[in-house]
Amino acid sequence: MVRRDAIGSPGGDGGAGADEARHVRLGATPAAGLTYDPYAPPSTLPARPKAESGVLASRGRRFAGACLDGVFENTFQMAFAFALHAAGMDPFPPRPSWRPHASLPPSPLLNALCALIPAAVQWKLIARSGQSLGKKAVGTLIVTMDGRTAGFERGVLLRSVPLLALSLMTAALASFDVNETYLTTVNYGVFALSLLDPLFIFRSDVRCLHDHIAGTSVVRVETVGIRAPAGD
Numbered sequence: 001m002v003r004r005d006a007i008g009s010p011g012g013d014g015g016a017g018a019d020e021a022r023h024v025r026l027g028a029t030p031a032a033g034l035t036y037d038p039y040a041p042p043s044t045l046p047a048r049p050k051a052e053s054g055v056l057a058s059r060g061r062r063f064a065g066a067c068l069d070g071v072f073e074n075t076f077q078m079a080f081a082f083a084l085h086a087a088g089m090d091p092f093p094p095r096p097s098w099r100p101h102a103s104l105p106p107s108p109l110l111n112a113l114c115a116l117i118p119a120a121v122q123w124k125l126i127a128r129s130g131q132s133l134g135k136k137a138v139g140t141l142i143v144t145m146d147g148r149t150a151g152f153e154r155g156v157l158l159r160s161v162p163l164l165a166l167s168l169m170t171a172a173l174a175s176f177d178v179n180e181t182y183l184t185t186v187n188y189g190v191f192a193l194s195l196l197d198p199l200f201i202f203r204s205d206v207r208c209l210h211d212h213i214a215g216t217s218v219v220r221v222e223t224v225g226i227r228a229p230a231g232d
Contacts, residue, residue: 054143056206056217057219062138062206064138065132065137069122072133073115090110092107108175109174109175112167112171126156126160129149130151140219140221141218141221142159145216150216158213158214159216163210166190169186170183173186196209
């Protein structure tokens with residue numbers, strides 16, 4: 001009588017020989033201690049990349065949070081700017097145009113300075129919890145690469161202030177009598193940098209340029225245990 005475990009092996013060495021033969025036919029070598037299963041389903045899709053402390057927020061969720069932040073910040077910025085301009089408190093009123101009776105908008109510098117008011121609210125929230133209003137709404141959190149909440153230094157000074165400072169600089173230049181060619185060059189440079197910043201999110205690590213500058217990432221709140229802010 002022929003033993004069942006010897007079937008399929010020319011030398012009668014049992015199932016191990018059959019496994020090895022199948023691997024040879026497929027051009028693979030069986031790993032020690034592992035059994036090859038030719039009928040196993042294909043491996044699943046790779047999981048979303050992880051930060052040290054949680055699952056990275058999707059691009060869609062980050063975009064939604066940024067849109068909500070933009071609505072809040074721009075609404076209050078323009079409200080303050082137009083109110084101060086209407087009250088005659090614009091420090092650098094626009095020069096009269098070829099339409100002398102037209103209603104002139106607030107100056108670029110006043111607009112930029114008024115942006116600091118809603119920004120201060122956002123910065124306080126980020127420094128305390130790692131979340132702006134938009135991030136709270138969509139359930140995301142700014143963390144350092146070792147899993148701590150970003151804190152003031154990384155969440156605000158390194159992550160938000162540089163681009164805002166460039167915007168203030170261009171607004172100040174536009175409010176003074178600066179060479180038009182020089183002003184246009186600076187404006188295009190700042191615009192290009194502002195456009196490049198969010199485009200970095202299409203890299204595999206799902207981090208914008210300001211994340212790389214600050215050493216931060218944005219994760220989903222429900223996947224991370226919140227630790228003390230960086231620097232504490």
